Amino acid sequence: MSTRVDSTGIKLGMWIFLYSEIILFGGLFVLYAIYFYDYAGYFAEGGKELSRFFGSLNTIVLLISSFTVAASITAIQQGKKKMSIGLLIFSICCGCIFLVNKYFEWGAKFHHDIYPNSERLVNGEPGINIFFGLYYVITGLHGLHVIIGMTLLSISLVLVIRDKITQERFAMLDNSGLYWHLVDLIWIFVFPLFYLVL
Amino acid sequence: MSESISFFNTPSPAHLKGMKAWLLTHDHKRLALMYMWAVLFWFSLGMIIGLLVRTELMTQGKTIVGADVYNAMFTLHGVIMIFLFIIPAIPAIFGNFFLPIQIGADDVFFPRLNLFSWYLYMFGGLLAVISLVTGQGFADTGWTFYVPFSVTTERNVSLTVSAAFILGMSSMLTGLNFVTTVHRMRDKAMGWMQIPLFTWSLYATAWVQILATPVISITLVLVVFERVFSIGLFDPDKGGDPILYQHLFWMYSHPAVYIMILPGMGVISEIIPVFSRKAIFGYKAIAGSSMAIAIAGSLVWAHHMYTSGMSDVSVFIFSLLTFLVAIPSAVKVFSWVSTMYKGSIEMNPALLLSLMFIYLFTVGGLTGLVLGAAGTDIHVHDTYFVVAHFHFVMFGGTGFAFFAALHYWWPKMFGIMYDFKKAYVGAVCACVGFLFHYVPMFILGLQGMPRRYYDYLPQYESGNFSAGLGGYLMVFGVFLMFYNLFMSFKKRTPASVNPWGGTTLEWSVPSPPPMENFVEPPHVKDYPYDFSEIVAESQKVKGKE
DSSP states (O other): OOOSOOHHHHHHHHHHHHHHHHHHHHHHHHHHHHHHHHOHHHHHHHHHHSOHHHHHHHHHHHHHHHHHHHHHHHHHHTTOHHHHHHHHHHHHHHHHHHHHHHHHHHHHHHHTTOSTTOHHHHHSOHHHHHHHHHHHHHHHHHHHHHHHHHHHHHHHHHHHHTTSSOSSOOHHHHHHHHHHHHHHHHHHHHHHHHHSOO | OOOOOBGGGSOSSTTOOHHHHHHTOOOHHHHHHHHHHHHHHHHHHHHHHHHHHHHHHHSSSOSSSOHHHHHHHHHHHHHIIIIIIITTIIIIIIIHHHHHHHTTOSSOSOHHHHHHHHHHHHHHHHHHHHHHHSTTOSOOSOTTOOTTHHHHOSSOHHHHHHHHHHHHHHHHHHHHHHHHHHHHSSOTTOOGGGSOHHHHHHHHHHHHHHHHHHHHHHHHHHHHHHHHHOOOTTOGGGTOOHHHHHHHHHHHHHHHHHHHHHHHHHHHHHHHHHHHTSOOTTHHHHHHHHHHHHHHGGGOGGGGOTTTOOOHHHHHHHHHHHHHHHHHHHHHHHHHHHHHTTOOOOOOHHHHHHHHHHHHHHHHHHHHHHHHSHHHHHHHTTBHHHHHHHHIIIIIIIIHHHHHHHHHHHHHHHSEEOOHHHHHHHHHHHHHHHHHHHHHHHHHHHHTOBTTOSOOOGGGHHHHHHHHHHHHHHHHHHHHHHHHHHHHHHHOEEOOSOSSOOOSGGGGSOSSOBTTSOSSOOOOOSSTTOOHHHHHHHHHHHHHO
8 A cells, every 4th residue: 555655745745844834934024023013213224234235145046046956856857867966066055155145244243243132232222133133033043944955955966866866756856945945935035024124 | 354463563664673663663553652651651740740739739838849849840740741741642642543544544644754753752851851950950930931031040941942842843743744644645435524523633633733833933942042142032121022922922822722622522522422322413513613623723822911911902802712712612512412412322431531521621611711701811810710721621621531532442552451440430530539629729710819829828728728639539540540551451351343333444443453454445434423333233232132
C-alpha cells in the first residue's frame, strides 16, 4: 500500500507548513499594525534612517533568486541536471549576497548606536524605539529563514548532484523551492513596511 | 478472521531490532504507545504536583512549602498539564493509533515526520526538566507567562518558554500530518460523511493546531527576545504595550482549549453509540459542530481580558462571540443524550466515564457562560471560580474523556482485557473526589478568593480544606484506574476482535492490529454507525442460549 509516492499529498503538507510560517510572521505583522497606528509619524521618521538602496538591492537579489530556483526545478523536470545545479548554486549565492548586505546594514545601524536597548533608543522617542525593535525582530527572524532556506537548497543541491533528485522524483527540490519563495514573499511585505513607510 | 502477526512482533522498518525497533520506528501504532508512556508519566507527575499545591493550601499559612516553591509548583503543574499532557494526550496517543485505522489507511501520511514530532515532544519535556534544575529554578509566572513579570523575574523563564515553543511545534506537526492523512490516505470508498466522528474531531483539532500554534510560537520567541535583548515591545517605558502580549497569547491559547476539548468530544461520540447499540443522533450536526467550534473558537480570545483594559465595543463583541461557541457545544451534548434515548444501553467503564464527562463538561460549559458574560466576569475574574471552571472543562472534560478512551481502546491496543470492578470503583472515586475538589472552588471564587495566591483569609479555610480532601480521593481514583489497567498485563485475559460491538473500522481488525493494520482490504460502511449487524448477531447468540 505504501510504495506509491503521492506527490500531491507531499505538496499539501508543505503548503500547510508554509501557511504556519506565514501565521508566525503574521503575529509580528499584527504588532506592526498596532504600533503603526500608535506611532505613524515616528515610523516614517525611523524609515528614513534605513538605506533604501540596500533594501531595494536585497529585494532585487531575492526576486532573482526566486526565479532561478523556479528555473532549476523546471530544468530538473526536463532532465537538464547540469543546468539545474548551476541555477541552484546561483540561488544560494544570491542568499549569501542578501545576508552580507544585511550584515552591513545592521552593522551601520549598530555604528549609529541603534540597536535594542542602546542608549540612543532607550533615551529617545518611544515610537522610534518600537520601530527599530520591530525592525530587528522581523528582519532578524527573516534572516534566520533565509539561512534555513539556503540550508534546504544546499541539501537539495547535494541530492541533485548525487542523483537522488531526478526527473521523476523531485519533491524535495520542489518543496525547498516553495520554502524559498515563501522567504521571498515575506520580504516583499517586510521591505515596504520598513523601507518605504510614509 | 485469518491469522495475523501483531505489530508488537513486526518492527517497521523491518531490519530494526530491540529498542531500536521502537526508537526509530515509523509505525504509527508504536509511536502512539511511546507517546502514551511519556504522557502518562507527565500526567502522573503533574497530578502529584497539583496535589501538593492543594495540600499546601489546605491550611492557612505555610503548610508544606514556602511561597517561592509554591509559585514554581503551580507554574510547573500548569505547564506540564497543558503542554505535556492535555494538548498531546488524545491526538498523539489515540489519534496516532486509530485515525489511520478508522479511515482504512496503513499509516499516517508522513511517518518519519511523526517520529520527529515524538522526538520534539520528548525534547520539549527534557527542556522543562532542565529548566527545573538549572539557573534560578523553574519559572514562577504561571503557565500564561504574562509580561512584565515574565520578562523581569529572575527565574528560568527563557528555558521554560523554549520548552513550550518546541512542544507547540510538535503538536503543530502532528496536526499537519493528520490533515494530510485524512485528505490523501482515506479509503477510496469513504466519503466525508462516512468518516467516524473521532477522526472528524481530530481533523477539526488539527486545523486549529495549524492555525493557532504559530501565534504562540512567535509570542514565546518575543518573550525570550525581551529577556535577552530588552527591546521593549511590551514595556510601556519604551513605547510598548503589555496588553498586546495578552492578545497575542490568547489568540493561540484560547483556540488551544479547543485543541484540548475537541478530541475528547470525539472520543465520547464514539463510545456513546457503541454502548447504546444505536446510531449516533445527528451525525452531521456533530461533525459540523466540531468545525464550527474550531472556527468560532478562534475568534473569542479577548474574553480572557475583560478587566485588562479594552473598549466596551470589543468587550461586547467578544462576549457575543463567546456565547456563540456555546451553541455547537450544546449541539454535541444534546446529540449524545439523544443517542442514549431508547437505546439498548450496556454499562461499561468506558461508558460510565463518558457519562461523567457529559455531566462535568456541562457544568464546566455553563459556568463558562458566567465568565463569558462581561458583567458577571468582572466579579469573578481571576478568582477560584475561573480555576474551577477551567478544571471542570479540561479535567472533567478532556481528562475523563482520556480515561474513557483508555478503557475503550485498551483491549484493541494491547489485545487484553482489564478488570471491570476496579475500573468502576476507580472511576466513581475519581468523579466523587473531583466534585468535592472543585465545587468548593466555585464557592470560594464567588466569595472572592483570588487564584494563584499562596495564602488566604480565615473565611476561606474550610473550602480549601475540603477541596484538598476531595483532591486526595480523586487522585486515588485515577491511580486505581491506572493500576487496574496495568494489572491487565499480568493477567493477560485475551480480548476479542470486537469486545464492545463497535462498528468503526478499528473493530474489524485483530487486537492488537497487525503491522499494516488490515488483514483484508477494509470494508467501509455506508454509514459508520450502522449497528444492524451487531444487533442481529447478538440476537442470534441469545436465540441459541
